[in-house]
Amino acid sequence: MEIFNHNANVNFLGMRKFSVGIAILLMVASIALIAVKSLNYGLDFTGGVSLVMDYDQPVQVGDVRDALEKGGMEHAVVQSMGGTKEVSIRLQPKDDPQSGVANGGKVNLDKIADDVTKTLQAARPDAKLKSRDYVGSAVGEELRSDGIVAAIVVMLGIGLYLGIRFEWRFAVAAIATEAHDALVTVGIFALTQREFDLTVLASVLAVIGYSINDKVVVFDRVRELFRLARKAEPEEILNRSINNTLSRTIITALFTGITMAALYFFGGPAVHGFAITMLIGILVGTLSSIFVASPILLWLGVSKQDLMPKTKENPELARRP
Amino acid sequence: MSDFPRWKYALVAIVLVLGIVYALPNVFLPVPAVQITANRNGTVDQALEQKVSDALKKASVASTGIELNGDHLLASFANPDVQKSASDAIKAALGDDYTVAFNLKSTVPHWLTTIGAKSMPLGLDLQGGVHFLMQVDQDDVIDKQETRYADDIRSLLREKNIRYDSVVRNAQRGQGVSVVLKSAEDRTAAANVIAADYPDLTLTDGPATGDRFPINAVVRPDKLRELSVNTIRQNLGTLRNRINALGVSEPIIQQQGESRIVVELAGVQDTAEAKKIIGATATLEYRSGYGTPQQAIDAARSGIVPPDARLYKDRDGRPYLLSKNIIVTGDQLVDASSSFDQQSGSPAVSVTLNTAGAKKMLDFTTGNVGKPMGVVYVERVVDTKVVDGKEVRTPKITEEVINYATINGVFGKNFQTTGLRSPKEASELALLLKGGSLAAPVDIVEERVIGPSLGQDNIAKGLRAVTLGLALVLLAAAFYYKLFGLVADVALFFNLVILIAVMSAVGVTLTMPGIAGIVLTLGMAIDANVLICERIREELRNGSSPHAAIRAGYDKAWATILDANVTHLIAALALTTMGSGPIKGFGVTLLIGILTSMFTSVTVTHAITALIHGHRKLKTLSV
Numbered sequence: 001m002e003i004f005n006h007n008a009n010v011n012f013l014g015m016r017k018f019s020v021g022i023a024i025l026l027m028v029a030s031i032a033l034i035a036v037k038s039l040n041y042g043l044d045f046t047g048g049v050s051l052v053m054d055y056d057q058p059v060q061v062g063d064v065r066d067a068l069e070k071g072g073m074e075h076a077v078v079q080s081m082g083g084t085k086e087v088s089i090r091l092q093p094k095d096d097p098q099s100g101v102a103n104g105g106k107v108n109l110d111k112i113a114d115d116v117t118k119t120l121q122a123a124r125p126d127a128k129l130k131s132r133d134y135v136g137s138a139v140g141e142e143l144r145s146d147g148i149v150a151a152i153v154v155m156l157g158i159g160l161y162l163g164i165r166f167e168w169r170f171a172v173a174a175i176a177t178e179a180h181d182a183l184v185t186v187g188i189f190a191l192t193q194r195e196f197d198l199t200v201l202a203s204v205l206a207v208i209g210y211s212i213n214d215k216v217v218v219f220d221r222v223r224e225l226f227r228l229a230r231k232a233e234p235e236e237i238l239n240r241s242i243n244n245t246l247s248r249t250i251i252t253a254l255f256t257g258i259t260m261a262a263l264y265f266f267g268g269p270a271v272h273g274f275a276i277t278m279l280i281g282i283l284v285g286t287l288s289s290i291f292v293a294s295p296i297l298l299w300l301g302v303s304k305q306d307l308m309p310k311t312k313e314n315p316e317l318a319r320r321p
Numbered sequence: 322m323s324d325f326p327r328w329k330y331a332l333v334a335i336v337l338v339l340g341i342v343y344a345l346p347n348v349f350l351p352v353p354a355v356q357i358t359a360n361r362n363g364t365v366d367q368a369l370e371q372k373v374s375d376a377l378k379k380a381s382v383a384s385t386g387i388e389l390n391g392d393h394l395l396a397s398f399a400n401p402d403v404q405k406s407a408s409d410a411i412k413a414a415l416g417d418d419y420t421v422a423f424n425l426k427s428t429v430p431h432w433l434t435t436i437g438a439k440s441m442p443l444g445l446d447l448q449g450g451v452h453f454l455m456q457v458d459q460d461d462v463i464d465k466q467e468t469r470y471a472d473d474i475r476s477l478l479r480e481k482n483i484r485y486d487s488v489v490r491n492a493q494r495g496q497g498v499s500v501v502l503k504s505a506e507d508r509t510a511a512a513n514v515i516a517a518d519y520p521d522l523t524l525t526d527g528p529a530t531g532d533r534f535p536i537n538a539v540v541r542p543d544k545l546r547e548l549s550v551n552t553i554r555q556n557l558g559t560l561r562n563r564i565n566a567l568g569v570s571e572p573i574i575q576q577q578g579e580s581r582i583v584v585e586l587a588g589v590q591d592t593a594e595a596k597k598i599i600g601a602t603a604t605l606e607y608r609s610g611y612g613t614p615q616q617a618i619d620a621a622r623s624g625i626v627p628p629d630a631r632l633y634k635d636r637d638g639r640p641y642l643l644s645k646n647i648i649v650t651g652d653q654l655v656d657a658s659s660s661f662d663q664q665s666g667s668p669a670v671s672v673t674l675n676t677a678g679a680k681k682m683l684d685f686t687t688g689n690v691g692k693p694m695g696v697v698y699v700e701r702v703v704d705t706k707v708v709d710g711k712e713v714r715t716p717k718i719t720e721e722v723i724n725y726a727t728i729n730g731v732f733g734k735n736f737q738t739t740g741l742r743s744p745k746e747a748s749e750l751a752l753l754l755k756g757g758s759l760a761a762p763v764d765i766v767e768e769r770v771i772g773p774s775l776g777q778d779n780i781a782k783g784l785r786a787v788t789l790g791l792a793l794v795l796l797a798a799a800f801y802y803k804l805f806g807l808v809a810d811v812a813l814f815f816n817l818v819i820l821i822a823v824m825s826a827v828g829v830t831l832t833m834p835g836i837a838g839i840v841l842t843l844g845m846a847i848d849a850n851v852l853i854c855e856r857i858r859e860e861l862r863n864g865s866s867p868h869a870a871i872r873a874g875y876d877k878a879w880a881t882i883l884d885a886n887v888t889h890l891i892a893a894l895a896l897t898t899m900g901s902g903p904i905k906g907f908g909v910t911l912l913i914g915i916l917t918s919m920f921t922s923v924t925v926t927h928a929i930t931a932l933i934h935g936h937r938k939l940k941t942l943s944v
Contacts, residue, residue, distance in 0.1 A: 003801075006862060050577070061778070150899035157891040165884060174888075199834050202896070202904040206841060206911065209892035213845065213885045217852065220881040248855045252848045255797060259790035259844035263837060266789055268782035270446060270833040278841060 004247040012242045013235050016295035023292045027180050030187020037190050042197030042273075043077060048092040049112050049132065055085045056126035064089070064120065065269075071119030075195050086130070089116060151205060155179070158212050162219070167306045170219050173296040174212060177288045181211040185281045200273040207281030210256070214249060214289040221245050222297065223307050232304040238294040246290070253286040325931035333928045336920065337815055343822035346429040346440040352385065353404035354397040354426035355411060357419050365394055369419075376414035382407045388426075397426040441825045444832030444906070445573070445587030447783075448776040453584040453596075454577065455763040462552045462761045463494055466540060470522065471498045472646055474538065477518055483511050486533065497522070497539035508534040549580070552761045555652075557582060560763075582763065587830060596765060604651030605672075605738070608643040609685065610693030610725065617642040633697055635722040636742075643695045643722070648685045651699075653678030659747035662739045668747035669739040676734075683733035690731060696724040696738050716764065783836035790840050791817065794847055802854045804943035808929045809850035809922065816846050816914075816921040823913050834903035835910045842914030848885070849922035853878040857944050867939035875927055882923060890915050 012019075053064070064087050065078045076091035093112060113132040120127040155178060159171040185207050189196050221241040226232050257279060264275035357373065358365070370389055373396060377384050382403060387396045396411070398404045412421045425448070429440060444450075467490045475488040478500075486501040500515070502508040512524050515536070521544040527535035540548075553576055560582065564572045573585040611630040619625075621640035626632045630642045656673040674682060685694075700719045724740040741747045795813065798806040820839065829835070857874035865873060893915055896908025934942075 002858070006859075047575075150895045150904075153899060154892045154895040157895060158888050161888055161891060165887075198903045199837070199907075202834055202900070202907045203837075205892070205896055205900075205904065206838075206907070209889050209911065210845065212888045212892065213848065216885040216888050217881055220884050224877075224880075244859070245855075248848075248851050251801065251855075252845075252851050255794050255847045255851065256841070256844035258793045258797060259840050262790035262793060263786045263840045266782060267786035267837065267840070268779060268833075270779060271783075271786070271837045274834065274837045 002247070004250070006247070008246070009239065009243050010246075011239060012290060013239050013295060013298060015291070016298065019291035020295050023180055023288060026184050026187070030183045030190070033187050033190040034183075037193065039186070039190050039196040040193045042075070042195040042200075043090055043092055044198040045196070046092055048090055049109060051089045051091075051113055051116055051132045052130040053087050053089060053117070053120060054128045054130040055087075055124065056128075058085055059087065059124065059127075061087060063123070067120050067123035068116070070123070071115075073116070073119065091116070151182070151208065154205065154208055162216070166219060166223060167302070169297055169300040169302045169306065170222075172300060173293050174215050174219070176296055177215060177293045178208050178211055180292065181281060181285045181288055182208050184284045185277060188280050189277070194276070195273065197273055199271065200277050203274045203277035203281070206278060207285060210278070210281060211285035211288065214252070214285050215293045217248060218242060218245050218289055218293060219297075222294070222302070226302075226304045226307045227309070229304065234298055234302055238298055238302075242290055242294055249286060249289055253282050257282050325927060325935070329924065330928055330932075333925055336819065337925070340815065340819035340822040342433070342436070343438045343826050344818045346433050346438045347821060347825060349428040349430070349440065351425035351427050351440070352397045352399070353401050354395050354424045355404060355408045355421060356424035357394040357396070357411065357415065357421055365389070369394060369415075372414060373411055376410050377407060379414075380406065380410035382410055386426075395424065395426055437826070439825060439828070441821070441829060441831045443587070443776065443780075444830050444835070445585050446776065446833050447780050447831060448587070450585060450587040453586075453765050455582045455584065456766045457553055457556055457580045457582060458762045458764065459549050459552070459580050460494060462548055463540075463545065465761075466545075466548060467494075467498060470519065470538065470540065473519070474498060474500060474515060477514060478511060481510070481514050483507055483514070485511065491537070495539075495545075497537055499527075500536045500538060502534040502536070503532055505529070505534055508536060512536055553580065553582070556761065556763060560584060581766075587832070604699050605654070605723075606650050606697040606699060607648040607682070608646065608695050608697060609648060609689060610695055611642040611644045633695070633720060633722045635725070641695055641722045641725050643697065648694070649674060649678045649682050653681075657751045659744065659751040660737070661744075662737060665739065667739055668741040668744045669737045670741065670747050670751050671735070671737050673735050674733070679734040682736070683731065686728050686731045686733075690728050692728060693725060694728050695722050697721065698723045716762065779833055783833060787817075787836065787840055787843070791843055794843060798847060798850065802850075802944055804933070805850075805854050805857065805926075805930070806944075808926050808933070809847060809854070811929060812850065812921040812925045813843065813846055815925055816918050817843060819917045819921060820910075820914050823917060824910065827909075827913070829909050829913070830906065832903065832906050834907045838907045838910030838914065842911060842918060845889075846914065846918030846922055849878070849882045849918065850926060852881055852885075853923075853926070854944055857942065861942060861944070867942045868934070870942060871930060871934065875923070879923065882919065886915055886919050 061078050065076070068074075068076045068078070068089070068091075073091055076089050079088045079090075091112075109132055113129055117127065117129045155175050158178070159175050162171040162174050182204055185204055186196075189200065194200075218241055221244055222238060225237045225241055225244075229237060260275045260278045260282065263271055264279065267275060357369070367389070370387055373394060374384070374387055377396070383399070384403075384407065385397045385399055387394065396407065398407055408421055415421065427434075427440070429438070433439075471488050471490050475485075478485050478488070484503050484507060486503055488498060488500050491497055491499050500511060502511050508526065508529075512526075515522060515538060516524055519538075521541050522538040523541055525537050525539075527537055529535070557574055557576060561572075561574050564574065564584065564586065572587070573583065575583050577583045608631075611627065616627075617632070617640045620627070620630075620632050620642055621634075627642070629645055631645055633641045633643055635641065653675050654672060658671050660669050660671045661667065662669040698719075698721045700721075724738050726740065791813070795810040798809050798813070800806065802809065817839070820842065824831070853874050856878045857870050860870035860873045861867070890912065893908050893912040896904055897912050898908075900908050
């Protein structure tokens with residue numbers, strides 16, 4: 001079975017001004033969104049309030065979560081503790097619609113504890129507050145900068161490898177599109193104000209990995225076709241490369257997408273953020289592999305000469321007939 | 322077809338068998354157990370085993386086995402509920418001499434463990450673990466700081482030749498240091514030099530009486546706040562180091578409130594061992610020697626200690642007099658490693674000090690060659706006792722002279738501490754010192770074992786996501802690439818098995834982000850097969866014969882697969898080495914997954930393809 005017409009020769013490069021224009025627009029919009037709306041950082045980043053509730057009768061973690069959601073506290077982290085009658089709830093002050101953090105700016109621990117207790121007692125009268133405390137953030141300053149360093153090292157490492165294995169133009173194109181993919185993915189988080197926690201951060205870094213994988217496959221074909229072609233018109237070669245790898249690009253995106261969708265729907269709330277980020281990243285990465293990476297190569301002026309295998313000056317070989 | 326050499330078949334077969342064997346332990350789920358370890362006064366022996374089994378019988382709790390395991394006793398139970406009541410019964414029967422803790426008992430068969438096969442440890446989110454809440458002793462920070470300022474001011478005045486009557490800490494904590502000068506001129510001079518050298522002190526003149534001209538030096542509140550913030554930060558770092566030494570992966574160590582630290586250790590159910598490492602604060606103090614050995618013996622006998630000295634003992638009970646002034650403490654220590662003294666061959670600890678510490682050590686040794694110096698080992702353990710139904714915590718401080726020797730020469734940054742009893746003692750001391758000393762002592766104020774119920778819920782969900790994702794991809798691949806898709810499916814399945822085998826063998830802690838990593842790896846692993854299949858299709862379209870198409874498909878796709886995977890590998894490597902927490906766990910999974918998937922999706926599929934198509938004449942390919 002084949003979905004794609006293998007004779008298709010869509011002129012992807014022909015729409016390069018349009019497609020790259022959109023990409024740049026998306027990037028600028030993402031940066032603006034991140035700057036203006038900022039990310040909705042999760043407890044991992046911001047810290048918050050930790051409460052322990054005690055029930056007279058055994059309670060299900062899911063029920064507690066439902067009760068909190070009904071009260072408008074949607075992002076609370078609920079975990080069972082010790083036995084079946086104790087749960088720990090961690091939440092950010094802003095999750096509590098009544099806490100009024102926005103006006104005061106200062107967290108009123110008593111008020112939040114009170115609100116949560118009332119909300120839970122509305123569902124189960126036997127809920128009692130056992131203890132309450134502030135929580136620091138799991139992601140310390142150093143860890144946050146570690147994440148940024150990791151992302152930069154990833155990009156440099158990949159750039160270096162591509163520079164050696166291919167050519168510097170490929171490294172530049174790859175890093176530019178990677179930055180685009182990561183930015184746009186984070187930008188969508190800023191737009192939707194979904195919670196940005198540590199697993200989401202891990203996922204954004206994974207998006208970089210996926211996206212580079214995707215680009216390298218196209219680049220590899222570009223190199224192969226350039227080397228094979230006698231008369232190499234860059235635009236034509238690039239177009240052919242995208243078309244030749246198109247079915248693979250989309251099938252792989254679909255397959256990976258399927259697993260991430262399974263994770264999203266059945267993996268439970270702990271991996272929701274991860275799965276949704278990957279789904280966004282796969283979409284963005286696939287589109288940029290098709291529409292953005294190659295035009296950059298073209299503009300950088302990739303040519304057949306750049307890609308011929310480097311023959312070393314070998315006097316031994318030169319002497320041979 | 323001799324496309325595929327025999328040794329490669331053998332390699333594939335061996336790896337697959339090894340993969341299955343080493344993944345196997347994960348099938349045997351651990352059972353809930355109660356672990357009993359002896360405190361100082363208890364012994365673990367057959368009698369204890371009898372006592373425990375009697376206690377369980379009396380409480381009519383059924384155990385599935387009691388096992389004597391070296392220094393601890395492990396009783397296993399059918400489910401967590403039984404485990405809980407069993408723990409209560411055992412605690413009541415044994416009293417304070419034993420630590421009774423929840424644990425998990427492995428059910429992996431003996432033959433598997435003997436070949437080193439073990440199951441993956443599960444993270445806190447998957448199986449629960451220990452949760453500690455620790456209180457940082459801020460008073461101690463202020464005490465230390467004020468004492469240090471007093472010492473510093475004293476030596477500053479001496480250095481500047483300003484005569485003083487006394488420099489002492491005020492009796493009340495936080496009230497600073499009282500400096501008494503002999504004249505008004507001295508007081509002005511002293512105030513000037515102190516203000517110049519220590520801008521963090523607020524100086525106020527006290528009422529002058531006769532020849533007493535006091536200045537009160539109080540540490541500025543913002544400096545104190547900064548100190549307490551730094552203390553917490555240093556303690557967090559130190560705890561992180563120590564816990565890393567424990568070998569717990571993905572621990573959570575975070576600040577809570579002003580002076581509390583939360584530590585969560587996944588997979589650790591043995592609270593006693595964790596507490597020993599986390600709770601113990603060990604540090605060294607280098608103090609100058611005082612008086613003669615005879616004076617020390619006299620002081621020990623009479624109980625009269627000179628005002629400038631303190632009486633210490635070594636492990637054998639020999640008394641030593643050391644100066645009250647500390648030259649250098651453990652928090653000025655940068656590195657410590659165990660070694661052997663080159664002259665005597667006895668175990669030693671090599672110590673490196675920071676610049677401030679090095680300067681002090683240099684200053685001291687310069688003026689004191691030929692005089693004795695003592696090294697005091699200070700360990701602080703908090704004892705918890707229940708008195709009248711209330712928990713009473715008493716910090717117990719053990720101070721011991723571990724080394725008392727004559728200073729042979731001037732030294733600063735690097736030097737050795739000799740006179741340790743055994744290499745083991747030296748390495749333990751080095752580990753504790755290198756872990757960083759805690760800037761302030763911590764007491765464990767709350768300790769909880771997090772129940773596995775949430776974990777079971779998460780495991781069930783994770784398992785469902787893995788199987789469903791896998792099933793969908795298998796179906797899609799078989800549907801889209803037919804026979805070649807089926808071959809890829811077999812390889813993908815084995816990829817999962819080998820991935821789990823490697824993760825188990827390496828000892829990667831499985832967490833929810835780790836499961837997400839596995840699922841992602843499965844999704845991306847199929848990419849190599851997609852590349853191969855698409856290539857084979859292309860070759861067939863271009864008119865190649867089936868065998869040639871397979872050969873060319875694998876050959877040409879390999880270069881692409883390699884480039885794509887190496888770049889991906891670089892990303893995974895960066896996540897693994899530079900990330901922390903879930904990022905690291907996810908990175909490790911990704912790293913292993915990329916490597917295993919390269920093997921299964923290229924070599925394994927090639928082997929199977931060669932087996933199927935190898936000796937037949939082919940007209941068409943099912944791809």
